[in-house]
Amino acid sequence: MPRDFGKIREGIMGGFGSGGHNRVAGTVEGSRTLDVMKLHRAGSLRPGYWGTWQWSYQDGTTATIQQRANESEIVLIYKYRPGFGDWEPVEQRVPIDWTACRYGGSRPWFRCVCFSGGQYCGKRVAKLYGAGKLFACRHCYRLGYQSQLEREHLLPLHTANKLRKKLGGDPGMASPIPKKPKGMHWRTYNAAVERILTLEIEAEGELEEVILRMEARWSRARGRRRSHT
Numbered sequence: 001m002p003r004d005f006g007k008i009r010e011g012i013m014g015g016f017g018s019g020g021h022n023r024v025a026g027t028v029e030g031s032r033t034l035d036v037m038k039l040h041r042a043g044s045l046r047p048g049y050w051g052t053w054q055w056s057y058q059d060g061t062t063a064t065i066q067q068r069a070n071e072s073e074i075v076l077i078y079k080y081r082p083g084f085g086d087w088e089p090v091e092q093r094v095p096i097d098w099t100a101c102r103y104g105g106s107r108p109w110f111r112c113v114c115f116s117g118g119q120y121c122g123k124r125v126a127k128l129y130g131a132g133k134l135f136a137c138r139h140c141y142r143l144g145y146q147s148q149l150e151r152e153h154l155l156p157l158h159t160a161n162k163l164r165k166k167l168g169g170d171p172g173m174a175s176p177i178p179k180k181p182k183g184m185h186w187r188t189y190n191a192a193v194e195r196i197l198t199l200e201i202e203a204e205g206e207l208e209e210v211i212l213r214m215e216a217r218w219s220r221a222r223g224r225r226r227s228h229t
Contacts, residue, residue, distance in 0.1 A: 031143060032063060032130035036096070036108050039067075039074070045096060045108055047071050072096060080133050092134055097124055116140035160199035163192050173200050 032055050039045050044053065049069040056062050065078040076092045095111035110128050112121040114136040121140050128135040129143060161171035167189070169178025177196065180189040 031141070034076075034110070034128045034130070034135055036110050036126050036128075040108050045069050045074060069096075076135060082133070088133075090133060094128065094135065110137075112137040112140060114140050116142075156199040157203040160196045160203070163196050163199075167192060173203075 034053070036045075039053070043049060044051060044067060047070050050067075052064050052066050054062055054064045065076055067077065068075050073093050073095045076090070076094060078090055079087045080090050081087050093113075095113060097109045097111055098106045099109065100106050109124040109126060112123045112125055112128065114121050114134055116136070116139070121137060123137050123139060125137045127138070129138055129141055131141045131143060157173070160173075164171050164175065164178060167178035167184075168181050169175060177193055180186065
C-alpha cells in the first residue's frame with residue numbers, strides 16, 4: 001500500500017539506535033542502503049524467508065532490521081526513533097518486480113511505494129535508502145552523492161584557485177594575490193583579481209552557512225535531549 005511519504009519524512013538519519021557513523025546526511029553514502037541484488041544473492045527474497053539484514057560501520061556500531069519475503073513483496077520490520085523521541089515500530093511492505101534478462105533468467109527490482117511532494121512514486125529501482133522513517137528511492141528523499149555536494153561547495157574556491165595559478169600565484173585564500181604578470185593588460189589583471197576576491201567571498205559565505213546550520217542543528221538536538229531527561 002502506498003505511504004504518504006511527505007507526512008512522515010521527519011528526523012532524517014534518526015532511528016535504528018545509531019548516531020552519525022561518519023556519514024553525511026542528505027547523501028546516498030549517508031543513508032542505510034538496501035540493494036535488491038544483494039538480497040537476492042543472499043536468498044532473502046525467497047518466498048517464506050524470514051531473517052535479518054545488518055549494516056556495520058567503521059566506528060564498530062551496527063544497525064539491524066528484520067525482514068520476511070513472500071511471492072510478491074518483502075516486509076521490513078524495525079524500530080524508528082525521530083530525533084530524541086520515543087521508538088516507533090515500523091512494518092513496511094515493499095513490492096518486488098521481476099524482469100527478464102537479455103541472456104535468460106530474470107532479475108528483481110524494488111518498487112518504491114512512497115509519496116513525495118504529494119505525488120506517488122512507483123519507480124522501479126535497484127536500491128532503497130533508509131534516510132528517514134521509511135525506505136524509499138533516492139529521488140523521493142532527494143539524496144545526492146557526497147562527491148557531488150563536495151564539488152558544489154568547492155566550485156567557487158576551485159575556480160578562484162585556477163585564476164590564481166593563471167596569474168602565476170599559489171592556490172588558497174591564505175596566499176597573497178599574485179602580482180600582475182608581465183605583458184598582461186591592467187584591465188585584464190584587475191578583472192581577474194576582482195573575480196578571485198568575489199569567488200573567495202562566495203566560498204567563505206557558503207562555509208559560514210554550513211557552520212551556522214550545523215550549530216543550529218546541534219542546538220536543537222541539545223534542546224530535545226534536555227526535554228527528555
